[in-house]
Amino acid sequence: xxxxxxxxxxxxxxxxxxxxxxxxxxxxxxxxxxxxxxxxxxxxxxxxxxxxxxxxxxxxxxxxxxxxxxxxxxxxxxxxxxxxxxxxxxxxxxxxxxxxxxxxxxxxxxxxxxxxxxxxxxxxxxxxxxxxxxxxxxxxxxxxxxxxxxxxxxxxxxxxxxxxxxxxxxxxxxxxxxxxxxxxxxxxxxxxxxxxxxxxxxxxxxxxxxxxxxxxxxxxxxxxxxxxxxxxxxxxxxxxxxxxxxxxxxxxxxxxxxxxxxxxxxxxxxxxxxxxxxxxxxxxxxxxxxxxxxxxxxxxxxxxxxxxxxxxxxxxxxxxxxxxxxxxxxxxxxxxxxxxxxxxxxxxxxxxxxxxxxxxxxxxxxxxxxxxxxxxxxxxxxxxxxxxxxxxxxxxxxxxxxxxxxxxxxxxxxxxxxxxxxxxxxxxxxxxxxxxx
Amino acid sequence: xxxxxxxxxxxxxxxxxxxxxxxxxxxxxxxxxxxxxxxxxxxxxxxxxxxxxxxxxxxxxxxxxxxxxxxxxxxxxxxxxxxxxxxxxxxxxxxxxxxxxxxxxxxxxxxxxxxxxxxxxxxxxxxxxxxxxxxxxxxxxxxxxxxxxx
Numbered sequence: 001x002x003x004x005x006x007x008x009x010x011x012x013x014x015x016x017x018x019x020x021x022x023x024x025x026x027x028x029x030x031x032x033x034x035x036x037x038x039x040x041x042x043x044x045x046x047x048x049x050x051x052x053x054x055x056x057x058x059x060x061x062x063x064x065x066x067x068x069x070x071x072x073x074x075x076x077x078x079x080x081x082x083x084x085x086x087x088x089x090x091x092x093x094x095x096x097x098x099x100x101x102x103x104x105x106x107x108x109x110x111x112x113x114x115x116x117x118x119x120x121x122x123x124x125x126x127x128x129x130x131x132x133x134x135x136x137x138x139x140x141x142x143x144x145x146x147x148x149x150x151x152x153x154x155x156x157x158x159x160x161x162x163x164x165x166x167x168x169x170x171x172x173x174x175x176x177x178x179x180x181x182x183x184x185x186x187x188x189x190x191x192x193x194x195x196x197x198x199x200x201x202x203x204x205x206x207x208x209x210x211x212x213x214x215x216x217x218x219x220x221x222x223x224x225x226x227x228x229x230x231x232x233x234x235x236x237x238x239x240x241x242x243x244x245x246x247x248x249x250x251x252x253x254x255x256x257x258x259x260x261x262x263x264x265x266x267x268x269x270x271x272x273x274x275x276x277x278x279x280x281x282x283x284x285x286x287x288x289x290x291x292x293x294x295x296x297x298x299x300x301x302x303x304x305x306x307x308x309x310x311x312x313x314x315x316x317x318x319x320x321x322x323x324x325x326x327x328x329x330x331x332x333x334x335x336x337x338x339x340x341x342x343x344x345x346x347x348x349x350x351x352x353x354x355x356x357x358x359x360x361x362x363x364x365x366x367x368x369x370x371x372x373x374x375x376x377x378x379x380x381x382x383x384x385x386x387x388x389x390x391x392x393x394x395x396x397x398x399x400x401x402x403x404x405x406x407x408x409x410x411x412x413x414x415x416x417x418x419x420x421x422x423x424x425x426x427x428x429x430x431x432x433x434x435x436x437x
Numbered sequence: 438x439x440x441x442x443x444x445x446x447x448x449x450x451x452x453x454x455x456x457x458x459x460x461x462x463x464x465x466x467x468x469x470x471x472x473x474x475x476x477x478x479x480x481x482x483x484x485x486x487x488x489x490x491x492x493x494x495x496x497x498x499x500x501x502x503x504x505x506x507x508x509x510x511x512x513x514x515x516x517x518x519x520x521x522x523x524x525x526x527x528x529x530x531x532x533x534x535x536x537x538x539x540x541x542x543x544x545x546x547x548x549x550x551x552x553x554x555x556x557x558x559x560x561x562x563x564x565x566x567x568x569x570x571x572x573x574x575x576x577x578x579x580x581x582x583x584x585x586x587x
Contacts, residue, residue, distance in 0.1 A: 012548070015500045411502055418545050422578070 012421075013381045013388075014414035021089040027376040028063045036066050043069060060094075067091075067364055068098045074362045076104075076322055076349025081357050082367030085407030088353035089326055091367060095351065096324060104322050104349070105129070111327035117335055130321070322349030329354040369406050371395050377406075388420055455481050456567035458553055466571040468535055474571070475532040478555050480525035483565075488523050490516040492556040495533050497573075501547040510536055540574035 018024060037044045047062045047069075071078040080095075082088045096106055107129040109122060158170050323343055328336065340360055343350040350361060357363050374395050382388055390413075402409045460466060460476040468474050474495065480488075495511040511533040515521040523529075531553075542549040551573045557565040 011550070012500065015505075015548075016502060017498070017500050017505050020505070414502055415545075 012414055012417050013385055014410050014417055018381060019410050021093040024090070024377060024380055025057065025060055026087055026090045026094055027373040028059060029370060029373060030059075033059050033063055036062065040066070064094050064098050067095060068102070070362075070364055071095070071099075071349075071351065074364075076351075077343075077361050078351055078364040079328070079358055079361045080353045080365050080367060081355070081363050082353070083355060083404055085402075085405035085409075086367040086369050087406060088367050091365060092324065092326055092351070092353050099322065099351075104320055106322050106324050108324040108326070111325060111330040113330065115327070115330045116332045118331070118339075126323075322351055325350075325352040327354075328352040328358065329356060369399060369404050371399065374399065374406065374409075385417075388417060455483055455565055456555055456557060457481065458555055458567055458569040460553065460569060460571060467575050468571060468573055470535055470537040470540070470574060472535050473532055474535050474553070475530070476553065477528040477530050478567075479528045480557065483525045483557070483559070485523075485525055487559050487561065488517060488525065489558045489560045490514060490518070491523055491529075491558070492554075493529075493531055494554045494556075495535075495551070496554060497539060497549055497551045499547055499549055501544075503547070508539075535573055540576050541572040542576055543578045 016023075033044075043066060044062065047065045048058065051058055051061045051065075080088045080091055096108065099106060107126060109118075109125075161168070161170055323339070325339070328339075331339070336358060340350065340358070342348070352358065352361065371392055375392060378390055378395070382390075398409045398412070399406075402412070457479040458476060459478075460474065462468065462475070478493070491514070493513045493515075494509050496507060496509045498508075499506040513531070515523050517523055539549050541551055550570055552568045552570040554566070554568045556567075559565070
């Protein structure tokens with residue numbers, strides 16, 4: 001039988017297995033929790049008493065929860081600022097952990113050296129992350145077109161609609177549309193047609209094609225094309241303009257840079273076009289159940305805004321999604337502005353780490369390693385290696401020599417431990433004293 | 438002392454003595470490629486109805502300054518929801534034929550460690566983890582070899 005629980009003799013406590021973000025705790029300064037206690041006593045009491053008895057490190061958890069509370073109070077926007085190897089990624093790991101436990105959806109992206117631009121894979125992954133958003137969300141306008149087939153896109157939209165309108169049976173409607181019962185739904189909408197039922201609109205369009213009735217007065221042609229983008233008429237589409245009520249102008253339209261007043265009056269008095277009455281059709285959910293979804297043509301639908309959609313629920317849906325960037329300073333200035341604007345326009349949270357503060361994003365925490373925090377980290381790592389002891393003076397020298405870069409300092413200690421591990425007992429003390437270097 | 442999400446750096450401290458893994462064979466825990474690794478595991482102070490599932494794996498992992506790589510050689514999962522009988526009062530047995538590579542390696546820049554890992558999922562959401570290392574092959578320690586060969 002073997003002896004139990006003996007650690008591997010060749011193990012090195014400074015390897016990345018034990019020092020990578022998430023493998024060792026992030027140690028806060030004792031002064032930080034004192035500041036929370038003094039300046040936010042109510043929150044401190046709340047976090048403290050909710051943590052007591054949970055079997056976790058109180059200081060660690062209280063500080064993390066306070067940071068997350070600050071992050072949420074700033075509309076889910078915040079950044080961690082610090083130098084190379086100062087522990088930004090470690091702190092970010094635990095913040096993400098707390099945010100996930102609180103029910104937030106996170107999209108994490110790490111940027112490495114010379115990543116000046118976001119790759120295409122980023123937008124692809126982001127699109128996957130935001131797939132659950134309803135069709136009417138503005139994210140559809142800003143995202144690049146999806147690289148997928150029409151069938152895949154239709155299936156995805158069907159799933160989205162099922163989540164939003166669970167009462168409706170979209171599979172049956174899709175099967176019905178495959179049978180040819182419904183017509184293409186680039187909706188002709190006007191003050192007149194809006195008051196009519198969908199069947200009457202279809203009848204009117206059919207009559208106009210046959211030339212038996214006058215065309216509808218005004219036209220609004222909007223919808224999502226097959227690529228998932230919102231826009232007007234599809235390029236090269238099969239929509240018959242005549243059936244939609246467009247009138248071909250008898251004379252070519254003349255454009256002038258400075259139209260005179262007569263031209264403007266002529267345009268105002270022109271009764272041939274009724275574009276002033278154009279408005280988008282806004283239907284209730286119950287109405288949209290009849291004409292809002294047509295199976296494979298779902299990507300070519302009229303933009304129908306369900307008014308009875310819970311606005312608060314929609315806001316909560318937005319606010320629960322956060323984009324997390326590690327190493328945000330790698331991006332170019334333009335890309336940083338694009339991401340910041342993208343998150344603001346889409347009501348997405350933004351949590352990032354950077355070397356220098358990004359304008360417009362509040363700074364949550366500045367990571368500055370100190371002797372006391374490094375002391376705690378070394379005590380944690382060397383819990384089973386009591387013979388490898390490093391004093392405070394060595395730690396101070398190490399921090400000074402490595403310019404507060406804890407990562408490089410741990411790499412140096414890795415080499416020192418390798419030398420220490422196989423050295424004779426009389427040389428071990430010299431090895432420890434020889435480091436830091 | 439530390440949050441649950443933080444893993445202590447060394448084996449043996451994770452399960453708080455609630456899981457024991459014993460390997461059969463020689464006491465030096467050195468096994469050769471192609472040899473059968475067998476052993477048993479014991480669950481202490483765990484009630485029968487509190488165990489949701491149990492995962493057993495034989496794996497290797499690298500250790501060094503760079504990113505960590507992990508390779509799983511064998512894996513079993515027992516789940517009470519699937520009808521598997523997990524009795525904490527009786528020791529569980531396992532047996533697996535070891536592969537030809539990678540051999541355990543104790544280098545300076547990179548190391549390769551083999552271990553037997555048992556993870557117990559309790560019904561209250563708590564996970565217990567236990568790892569017992571062993572050697573595959575008997576490659577000499579490169580650093581020691583350098584010292585003696587000059």
